[in-house]
Amino acid sequence: MADAMTTASSAAPARTFIVPGDPLRPPDTHVDVRTQELQINMGPQHPSTHGVLRVAIWVDGEIVTRADPDIGYLHRCAEKIGESVTNIQYVPYTDRYDYLAAMNNNLGYCLAVERIAEVEVPERAQYIRTIAVELNRIASHLMAVGTYGLDVGAFTPFFYAFREREEILRILEWICGARLTYNFIRIGGVMRDAPEGWIPDIQKFLDLFESRLDEFNDLLTHNHIFVQRTANVGVITLEDALGYGITGPMLRGSGLRYDLRREAPYLLYDRFEFDVPIGTGIKGQVGDCWDRYWVRILEMRESVRIVRQAITQMPAGEIMAKNVRHLAFKSKPGEGYLGTENPRGELGYYLISEGQPNSYRSRIRAPSFCNLSILGKLLPGTMLADAVAIIGSTDIVLGEVDR
Amino acid sequence: MDALISLFRDSWHWAAGTSFGVALVLAVLFVVGFISVWAMFGVWLERKASADFQSRLGPMEVGPHGLLQSLADGLKLAFKEDLVPKDADRFLFVFAPAVAFCGAFAAFVAIPFSPAFNVIDVDLGVFFVVAITAIGVIGVLMAGWSSNNKWSLYGAMREAAQLVSYEIPSALALMIPVLVTGSLGLRSIVEFQCMPSDGDLKAASLVYLSPNGWLAFYSPWTLVAFVVYYVASLAECKRAPFDLPEAESELVAGFHTEYSGLRFSFFFLEEYGMMFVVSAVATAVFLGGWQPLPWLSVNFATLGIVGHLLAAGVFLAKTIFLVWVQIWLRWTLPRLRVDQVMVMGYKYLIPITLVALTMMACYAAYGIRYVPGIG
Numbered sequence: 001m002a003d004a005m006t007t008a009s010s011a012a013p014a015r016t017f018i019v020p021g022d023p024l025r026p027p028d029t030h031v032d033v034r035t036q037e038l039q040i041n042m043g044p045q046h047p048s049t050h051g052v053l054r055v056a057i058w059v060d061g062e063i064v065t066r067a068d069p070d071i072g073y074l075h076r077c078a079e080k081i082g083e084s085v086t087n088i089q090y091v092p093y094t095d096r097y098d099y100l101a102a103m104n105n106n107l108g109y110c111l112a113v114e115r116i117a118e119v120e121v122p123e124r125a126q127y128i129r130t131i132a133v134e135l136n137r138i139a140s141h142l143m144a145v146g147t148y149g150l151d152v153g154a155f156t157p158f159f160y161a162f163r164e165r166e167e168i169l170r171i172l173e174w175i176c177g178a179r180l181t182y183n184f185i186r187i188g189g190v191m192r193d194a195p196e197g198w199i200p201d202i203q204k205f206l207d208l209f210e211s212r213l214d215e216f217n218d219l220l221t222h223n224h225i226f227v228q229r230t231a232n233v234g235v236i237t238l239e240d241a242l243g244y245g246i247t248g249p250m251l252r253g254s255g256l257r258y259d260l261r262r263e264a265p266y267l268l269y270d271r272f273e274f275d276v277p278i279g280t281g282i283k284g285q286v287g288d289c290w291d292r293y294w295v296r297i298l299e300m301r302e303s304v305r306i307v308r309q310a311i312t313q314m315p316a317g318e319i320m321a322k323n324v325r326h327l328a329f330k331s332k333p334g335e336g337y338l339g340t341e342n343p344r345g346e347l348g349y350y351l352i353s354e355g356q357p358n359s360y361r362s363r364i365r366a367p368s369f370c371n372l373s374i375l376g377k378l379l380p381g382t383m384l385a386d387a388v389a390i391i392g393s394t395d396i397v398l399g400e401v402d403r
Numbered sequence: 404m405d406a407l408i409s410l411f412r413d414s415w416h417w418a419a420g421t422s423f424g425v426a427l428v429l430a431v432l433f434v435v436g437f438i439s440v441w442a443m444f445g446v447w448l449e450r451k452a453s454a455d456f457q458s459r460l461g462p463m464e465v466g467p468h469g470l471l472q473s474l475a476d477g478l479k480l481a482f483k484e485d486l487v488p489k490d491a492d493r494f495l496f497v498f499a500p501a502v503a504f505c506g507a508f509a510a511f512v513a514i515p516f517s518p519a520f521n522v523i524d525v526d527l528g529v530f531f532v533v534a535i536t537a538i539g540v541i542g543v544l545m546a547g548w549s550s551n552n553k554w555s556l557y558g559a560m561r562e563a564a565q566l567v568s569y570e571i572p573s574a575l576a577l578m579i580p581v582l583v584t585g586s587l588g589l590r591s592i593v594e595f596q597c598m599p600s601d602g603d604l605k606a607a608s609l610v611y612l613s614p615n616g617w618l619a620f621y622s623p624w625t626l627v628a629f630v631v632y633y634v635a636s637l638a639e640c641k642r643a644p645f646d647l648p649e650a651e652s653e654l655v656a657g658f659h660t661e662y663s664g665l666r667f668s669f670f671f672l673e674e675y676g677m678m679f680v681v682s683a684v685a686t687a688v689f690l691g692g693w694q695p696l697p698w699l700s701v702n703f704a705t706l707g708i709v710g711h712l713l714a715a716g717v718f719l720a721k722t723i724f725l726v727w728v729q730i731w732l733r734w735t736l737p738r739l740r741v742d743q744v745m746v747m748g749y750k751y752l753i754p755i756t757l758v759a760l761t762m763m764a765c766y767a768a769y770g771i772r773y774v775p776g777i778g
Contacts, residue, residue, distance in 0.1 A: 038553060040554070040557075041553075047651055047655060062742075149737065150652055152737040153643060153644070153646065153650060153651075153652060153736075154735075154737035154738075155453070155457070155734055156453075156456050156735060159458060159459065160458070163458055219735075220737075223736070223737060225644055225738075226737045228739070228740075229738075229740060383741060383742065384653060385647075385653050385738075385741060388652050
């Protein structure tokens, strides 16, 4: 065919518009058709960057060739504030980092301070902390899976997730008066004892929630289109996950059974029976978007189990340690790092204390920040719609990324 | 009653006969009025249905159960500032909503609402509707290009690709009923479905059985055609799971990102107008038009104006049901990816329709309706 064209065009100069070997090329190849990659700016105001993340994306048609996450739009000098206010005053600030899991942030910071100051927390307070933290984990995961549905274009599951989350927010509001930034877990214990009727109410919610979770799975998890959109998309190999310092459901989605509640138990997690779900590639490959999503769904069930056990084991007693008042004036010198399992991964506080009521250095290892770092590697080569699905599956909270 | 109809018809003929301008004005008034009222109702229906699916209440404040909410929203849109982006192509930007709207708008004239009522009975009804609704894509392309916004451009390109791809299966699917009835006119396709066994529509009793019945159930291949047409029409209306041109989570708002106020409302009217048009065509072609039940016809023409209103009511009820199914799908399903949409169109819908068309041709040639050998 190509040869025939060549001979035809060389034999008949009148038909020079036929380009040898390529009959489909436009007639005049001398026209200056310049093609260039299109750079599009996803964010900081974009519906599916989950806050003020900006991703500069270079695209070739619908295919992403390069992606460059740009952060810092929500930077509030969090770590510096942690050095200028006293440790006790800093607790409400920790609410504002991962605002979807504020209890977990309170807990991580309080545990770190308590460990340096050698404060013994009463057992009842530890149980109340566990219940609050695990409920907050469910609320956070509900937000993650609900908005993930939004990212792939399913509107309705989002409302179902929010209906359940609303119940949890109500329960948490009951005990501490706030719906999002709780400031409930304090250094030395918790702010308030469980009010009357609080525990039965949680039990009622948990019974309802398990069946509602099945409903949610029917609606979204096993939906054929949803599986097509997420399975085999954005695969993170275990090697990459470890190399980029990814933790939490994203790491477990890639197949490593690593959960700080199990590996380095804090609070009373060694007393509870629970599984650490991992991604197994049921719908596609291990470590794809669907696996990460599925790990979050399974973790909600495990959190329900933990809360149930905590409720049955909870003793009566004090909720605040006796010897914490002095922390407003002085602390023990020392330094240390404590990692806790936030819904998004390993939330670490590294504190240096020189005996002052405030920390000399207060460093936060934010899971969203580390999990975000792989986007630049994951996005190139995918389609624009996949890019949205991948960003959604990392479940980042920008308040924590930028701090 | 008959006098009323004939008066209406006579004055219509007089208007159409004496003055093209008067007829034009009347037709435009009817279609614009109908689309506006329909769009208000459609938006309300969509909001209420989605609220129901999502355990919410939806609009409740303006009017009973929020019925007048669309009116309030429309007023708000009308009073908004008229904005054209600084570097936009001003002419195309202003012109695009009108072009997009005119496709859906013009298709209304061919829809047969009752045995006596449609604006004009186009002989080539099916062809006319398919052709005229395709104009909308030009408006969308113009909007996307002229907005000087990369997201808009993306939306427009996706819309063009999607519409061109899905017009093939939807037009092919419409060819199957045309093959069966031997007519391209929407009214005569409906009349084919309502045909009594002796073939005399005028002499039929009030309630009678018609052997042809709804074309969707005429033969297995027409049922296939109905399903394919419905799926393809979802893509043509940019409805979920094919709502890629305005995929909110990916493209912000797609091709109408930069539009606001009255121009935006024109795109809105176009979307709801298209939803109605494709559903109305599906009703007329596959679901028997004004025939209340499959194989069971009512001779509405003998009931005078009441009959015509009833016939139009049956037609509207079926159409609104199909629109409701579109809404139902939209609030249930996630969105497909671009390549999956194309695979769906080219690898599944087109081959399926081609097979159905060929089989229907063979069936028609040998006079078979359901199963070869039985009948």
